[in-house]
Amino acid sequence: MSGTRGLTRQQMADRVAREFQDGWIVNLGVGIPTLCSNTDIGGRDITYHSENGIIGYGGVAAEGEEDLNLVNAGGQNVTLKPGAAVVHHADSFGVIRGGRIDATVMGAYQVSMTGDFANWKLNGQRGGGIGGAMDLAACAKRVFIILEHVTRDGGPRLVTACDLPVTARGVVTLVATNYGLFEPMGSGFRLLEIAPGLTVDEVRTATGGTLAVASGLRETEAG
C-alpha cells in the first residue's frame, strides 16, 4: 500500500482550500499546504499571511520578476496583492497569537483522534525543526492538516495517540489525506469524504483508532 493512491498532492490542497471563506486570513505551511494558493475558489478574497511578516502575498513571482527580498515562509519569491502590508517578526507572531489567523494549513507526520498532531521532530532525533508551527497550532482559529494517509511502510498516520513529540494538543480541525477528509472526534476519526477509487474498508484498515463514517458520505471532488 503506497501513499500515491487516491488524491494527488494538489487535490488534497484543493480540498482544503475549498474550506476557505471570503475574507479569511490564512497561513500556509511549507510543502503541500503551499499548493492551496493555486486552487481556484471563485471570487473569495483570502489574505495570505507568512511568519516573516508578509500580510497579503500573492502567487509565486514569475522568473526574472522576483524581488529577492520578498519570500514566503517556504522561502519562495512571491508577489504582493494590493493592500499588502509588511511587519516585523514579533508583530507577525502577534497576528498569530492574537487569534487573527482564520486557518493555518500544515503538513504533519501524525494526527491523533484527539486532535493532537506531530510535525517537528522524529523519534531518536535530539532536536528538530519547529519554526512557527507551535505558535500557529496553538493560536489559529482552525488547524487544517494535510498529509499522506500512510507511512512509506504502510503504517497509519492517523493514529489513536501520537508516538512522536507533538506540536500542539487537541487543536486539529480537519485532516485531508490522499484517502479523504477526516475530522478528529476525540474517540475516533470521522470520515467526512472519501477519495475516488477507495472503499471505506480500505480507509478503515489504513487508519489508527476508530473510524466513524459521516452519514451521506460523499466522494471528494478531485477536480
Add this chain to the structure above:
Amino acid sequence: MSGTRGLTRQQMADRVAREFQDGWIVNLGVGIPTLCSNTDIGGRDITYHSENGIIGYGGVAAEGEEDLNLVNAGGQNVTLKPGAAVVHHADSFGVIRGGRIDATVMGAYQVSMTGDFANWKLNGQRGGGIGGAMDLAACAKRVFIILEHVTRDGGPRLVTACDLPVTARGVVTLVATNYGLFEPMGSGFRLLEIAPGLTVDEVRTATGGTLAVASGLRETEAG
C-alpha cells in the same frame, strides 16, 4: 520663607541640563524640566524622547509653523531634529523600560533622602495623574528631579521619608532646587552646590533629614 529665593526656574533647569552628556537620550517632564531644552550646553548632541513616541524633537515650533499633529509630552507643538523617528506608544515605552533613557527630568512634590520621590497624587485625593512618570522613574538610567525647595507654607520638600504616595523608590540621582543641588545619600542629603545668596544654615533649616555638605562646596552658576 518663600520658594522664590535662590535660583529661578530656568536656572534650575540650566543646572540640570549641564549634567547632560554628548549623545545622551533624555526625557523631559512637563513644567520646569521642559526648560532644560533651552539651555546652551555647547556642542553636546542630545536626543530628546517624548512618551508619545517622538525620538529626537527640537525646540517649540514658531507661531504659524506648528504641525498640530506633532506635540511633546507637555502637549507643546515642537519641531523635529534631523534624524528624528516616530514610534507608537508601546514601542515608546519599550525605549523607556528597555533602559535607553540616559536621564529623565521630572518635577515632584517631595524627594526623600533614600531617593524615593512623589509626584502623582496628593494626600486625600482618590486618583491622580501618573502619565509616564512611573515608567520613567523605574527605568531611566538617571532620575533628575527639579522642584522648589520648600512648600508654599515653608515646609520642606526634601524629606526623610515621603508622606505622599511615591512614584518610585530609591531611584533619584540628583535633585535641583532653587536652593542648590542635592544628592540623596540614604542617610541624608548631600549638598553639592548652593545657590548664590543662600547660606548652608538656611538650606539645612529648610531641608528634612540630615544634610551633609560636599567638601569644596561651590556656588551654582546662575548664568
Add this chain to the structure above:
Amino acid sequence: MAGRTKLLGSFAEAVAGIPDGSSIGFGGFAMPGTPFNLIKALLDQGARRLTLVANTTGGAQQPRMPDIGMLVEQGRVAKVICAFTAATRPTDVLPFTQYYESGDVEAELVPQGTLAERLRAAGAGIPAFYTPTAVGTELAEGRETRVIDGRAYLLEYALKLDYAFIRARFADAFGNLRFHRSQRNFGPVMATAARVTIAEIDEPVLRAGGIDPDDVHTPGIYVHRLVQVPPPPEGLWPSRRQEKRR
C-alpha cells in the same frame, strides 16, 4: 483584498450597533490622534455601561472638544481605565476628576507605559507579563510581584477591547493606515487590542494598495470601518491643509 472597501459614509454609521456594556479604547495623546468625530457620534449613539480605555479623559483644552469625560457626565460609563484621573499639574482641572473624586464612576489608574503594553499584549496574544513599573508604589499594593534576576517586577494582564476608536492621516480601502507624527501614539496598539477598530481618516481613502506595504503603520487586517473626516466646521479638528493655513 482589492475587491472590498471598509469605507462608510458617516460617523453615525461607523458607531452603529455598539452595544451596552462594550469596552472601547480611544487613541490620542493631547490633541493628535484623538478621534473627536467618532467620540461626537458616540455621544449621540446612546450605548451605556461602557468601559472606556484612554490615556486621559480629556477636556483640559478650551474651547472644549467632544471628549470621553462627556460620556461620564451623561451617566453612560461604568469604568474608565486611564493614566490620569487628574491632570499632571494640580492647578489644571479635568472635568472628569470631580466625577471620580466624588465616587460617581469607577476608574483604574494605570501607568502610561503599562497601559500601552497591556493593550499591546492583548493584541499580540500575550495574556500577562512582568514590568518594573510601579513596584514599591501604592498601585502595587496587594498585587503579585516576582523577583527575576534580583529585581522585583509586577504582574500585569492583557487589556482586550471590544472596539478601538482611532484617527489616522491616510488609509487605503483594505484598511491599512498611516499616521502623521505624534498622531500615531496609541492608535496601532489600540487597533490590535480590539475586536473591531473604527478609524477616522484625515485624507481621502486610497484604493487598496495605495500605501506601499513597507510604509503601513497599522495593517488593514486590524481595521474594520473607515470614515473620512469632512472639512470643518462639519469635521472636527484641523486637517493637514488647515494646519498650513493657520
Add this chain to the structure above:
Amino acid sequence: MAGRTKLLGSFAEAVAGIPDGSSIGFGGFAMPGTPFNLIKALLDQGARRLTLVANTTGGAQQPRMPDIGMLVEQGRVAKVICAFTAATRPTDVLPFTQYYESGDVEAELVPQGTLAERLRAAGAGIPAFYTPTAVGTELAEGRETRVIDGRAYLLEYALKLDYAFIRARFADAFGNLRFHRSQRNFGPVMATAARVTIAEIDEPVLRAGGIDPDDVHTPGIYVHRLVQVPPPPEGLWPSRRQEKRR
C-alpha cells in the same frame, strides 16, 4: 544628531572588539535580512565561546553562503538558540544538524514566535511573559505554566543580546533604518534586544534626516555601527539593482 555618523569603512572594523563569550543575534529569514557580510567578517574575527541567536543556522542553500553554522564548525560556539536545529523537511540537511545531533554543541530550540517575542521583550524591558505556544509539548516539560482565564500558558523569559547583526535597505547617518519587504523579519527586534547593533546596508548611507521620521522602521538610537555593502563580488548577496537585472 546631525553632527555624527555611525558609518564605518569595513566589515572587519564593524566586528572589531567583540569579545569571547558574547551573545550575538542574527537577523534573517531565508536569505532576506541575513547579514552575510558581517557573518563573513565574524568568521575571520576569531571570538570564541559565542552564544548565537537566530531563526536557523543556515546553510541549506547551494552554493553555500557564509552562515553561522560555520562558526560552529570552527569550534567557536558554546550555544545556539534557534527555531530549527534541523530543516522542516527531513530530506533537507542543515550542516549544523550533525554537530547538534552528535552533541558537539548545545542548542536551545525555541518556537519562532516565542523567539521573536523573547527578543522583543528584552528590548522593551519586559523580563518575562506568558504565551500559549508549546503548552502540552516536550518543550514545556518541567517548565512553569499558569492558567489565566481558563487557558494554560507557559512562562518565557526575555532574551538579551550583546550584539545584533542585521541587514537593511536604507540607513541615515544617525542610524535610522528602513528594510525592504521581508528583509525586515527579525531585524527590528534584534536591534532593540542588543546592547550594540551592527547593520549592513544595501544602499549608500543617507545624511541624518534622510529618512522621514514617519518612515523609520528601526530608530537610530538602537543602531551603533553601519557598513554599506559594496557591489558584488566583494559584497555578498544582491543589492536591489542586481535583483532587477537577474
